[in-house]
Amino acid sequence: MRENSKRKGSPNNNTEGEYKAMSDKTLKIGALQLNNPFLLAPLAGITDKAMRSLCASAGASLTYTEMISAKGLWYGDKNTRRLLDISPIGDEAGDPFSSSAKDFAPARCSAGRSDFPVAFQLFGSEPEIMERAAMSLALGKWMKRGEFLEDVAEDAPAGEYTSGPAANGPTIPALLDLNAGCPVPKIVRNGEGSALLKDPDKLYDVASAMVRGVRAAHEELAAQRSESLLLPVTAKIRMGFERGENNAVECAKVLEAAGISAITVHGRTREQYYDGRADWQAIADVKRAVRIPVIGNGDIYSGSDALRMMYETGCDGVMIARGALGNPWIFEEAIAMWEARNADVQADYVPPTQNQRIEMLLHHLNLVIADKGEKIAVKEMRKHIAWYTKGMRGATAVRRAVNNIDEAEPMKREIRRLVR
Numbered sequence: 001m002r003e004n005s006k007r008k009g010s011p012n013n014n015t016e017g018e019y020k021a022m023s024d025k026t027l028k029i030g031a032l033q034l035n036n037p038f039l040l041a042p043l044a045g046i047t048d049k050a051m052r053s054l055c056a057s058a059g060a061s062l063t064y065t066e067m068i069s070a071k072g073l074w075y076g077d078k079n080t081r082r083l084l085d086i087s088p089i090g091d092e093a094g095d096p097f098s099s100s101a102k103d104f105a106p107a108r109c110s111a112g113r114s115d116f117p118v119a120f121q122l123f124g125s126e127p128e129i130m131e132r133a134a135m136s137l138a139l140g141k142w143m144k145r146g147e148f149l150e151d152v153a154e155d156a157p158a159g160e161y162t163s164g165p166a167a168n169g170p171t172i173p174a175l176l177d178l179n180a181g182c183p184v185p186k187i188v189r190n191g192e193g194s195a196l197l198k199d200p201d202k203l204y205d206v207a208s209a210m211v212r213g214v215r216a217a218h219e220e221l222a223a224q225r226s227e228s229l230l231l232p233v234t235a236k237i238r239m240g241f242e243r244g245e246n247n248a249v250e251c252a253k254v255l256e257a258a259g260i261s262a263i264t265v266h267g268r269t270r271e272q273y274y275d276g277r278a279d280w281q282a283i284a285d286v287k288r289a290v291r292i293p294v295i296g297n298g299d300i301y302s303g304s305d306a307l308r309m310m311y312e313t314g315c316d317g318v319m320i321a322r323g324a325l326g327n328p329w330i331f332e333e334a335i336a337m338w339e340a341r342n343a344d345v346q347a348d349y350v351p352p353t354q355n356q357r358i359e360m361l362l363h364h365l366n367l368v369i370a371d372k373g374e375k376i377a378v379k380e381m382r383k384h385i386a387w388y389t390k391g392m393r394g395a396t397a398v399r400r401a402v403n404n405i406d407e408a409e410p411m412k413r414e415i416r417r418l419v420r
C-alpha cells in the first residue's frame with residue numbers, strides 16, 4: 001500500500017491510469033447487489049430516517065440504522081422498535097411527505113423519498129439473544145420476552161404502533177450487521193461492541209448465532225412461500241481494542257468462518273475512539289486475508305478520499321461516516337469520480353452552492369419534523385445546522401441563536417439569514 005499521507009479532501013494527484021485499472025464490479029453482499037460501492041455508516045443519534053433518506057437520494061447504495069439493542073428487541077422495547085421503522089416519512093395514505101415536509105423540496109434533492117435499501121445494525125453479546133433477534137428481524141416479527149408475536153396489537157397500548165408498518169412487525173431490511181466496534185464504556189462493560197474484539201471465540205459465537213437465526217427464518221419463510229432470499233449477515237469491526245493493537249485479520253477470519261457475508265473495517269482501535277488517523281493498512285491486510293467483500297471505513301471526507309481508499313487498500317466498498325455530516329453530496333461526488341475512475345475529474349460533480357446547502361438544511365429540518373415532530377426535530381437539528389453551515393460567514397451567530405430556539409419557524413428564519 002502506498003503512503004497514506006493525504007487527508008481531509010486534499011487534492012488528489014493520482015494519475016488517471018492507475019484508477020482506470022480498478023475493478024468495474026460493484027459491491028455484492030451475499031445475494032444483495034448494490035448500485036455502487038459507497039455506503040452511509042451507522043451513526044447513533046444521527047442516521048435516522050431523514051439522514052438516511054437524504055444520503056440515499058444523493059446516491060448512497062446502502063444506509064444503516066443507528067445501532068439497535070438485541071436485548072431491547074428481545075424484551076419488546078418500544079423505543080428500540082421505533083429505530084427499526086424504515087417506512088417512508090409521511091402520512092399513512094402512502095404520501096411519502098407529510099405536508100410539513102412537502103413545502104420545501106430543494107432542486108438538489110429530487111428523489112428524497114426512499115431510504116432503501118437499509119441495513120439494521122445490532123449490538124449484543126449473548127448468542128441466544130442475537131440468534132433470536134436476527135431471526136425475528138428476518139421474519140419481520142416483533143418479540144416479547146424472546147417469543148415472536150403474530151399480532152403486535154396484543155402488545156400495544158393505545159396510541160402505540162396500532163397502525164402503519166411498525167405495527168405489524170419490522171420491515172425486512174437489506175441485511176443485518178453486527179456491531180463489533182462501539183467504544184462506549186457502557187456497551188464495552190457489557191461485553192458488547194468493541195469488547196467482542198478482545199475475545200475472538202465470543203465474536204465467533206455471536207456472529208454464527210446471528211447467521212443461524214437468519215437461516216432458520218429463511219427455512220421457515222421458504223417453506224411458506226417457496227421463495228425467500230437469504231438475508232446477508234455482515235459485521236463491522238475496528239482494527240483492535242487497545243492502542244497499538246491490531247487483530248483485525250484474526251477477527252475477520254473468525255467472522256468469515258462464522259458465515260458472515262462481508263466485513264467493514266474501521267481502521268482505529270477502541271482506545272482511539274474517533275481520534276487520530278484511521279490506519280488504512282489494516283483494511284488492506286484484511287482484504288488480503290479473506291475472500292468475502294471488505295468495506296473500508298475511516299477518514300473519508302471527499303470523493304477523492306473514497307477512491308483513494310479503494311485504490312490503496314483494494315477494498316470492495318467504502319463506508320462514509322463523519323464525512324456525510326452536513327454533506328450528503330459526498331455520495332454524488334464519490335460516484336462521479338468512481339464512474340470516471342478519476343479522482344481529479346470533477347466533470348459530473350458540481351459542489352453545492354451556499355444557498356443549495358441552506359436549502360438542503362431546511363429540507364432536512366422538514367423531514368425530521370415530519371418524522372419525529374417539531375419539538376424533537378428542533379433539538380436534534382442544532383447539530384446538523386452546525387455541520388451544514390460550517391465555514392459560512394455569519395454561521396457562528398446563527399448557531400448560537402438556534403441553540404436557544406425551541407420552535408421550527410424561528411429556527412428556519414435564523415437559518416435563512418445565511419442565504420446569499
Ligand SMILES: Cc1cc2nc3c(=O)[nH]c(=O)nc-3n(C[C@H](O)[C@H](O)[C@H](O)COP(=O)(O)O)c2cc1C
Binds near residue numbers: 041042044121266322
Ligand atoms: C456520533 C457517532 C456515532 C456512531 N455510531 C455508530 C453506530 O451506531 N454503529 C457503528 O458501527 N459505528 C458507529 N460510529 C462509528 C462510525 O460508523 C465510523 O466507523 C467512524 O466514525 C469512523 O469513520 P469516519 O472516520 O469516516 O468518521 C459512530 C461514530 C460517531 C462519530
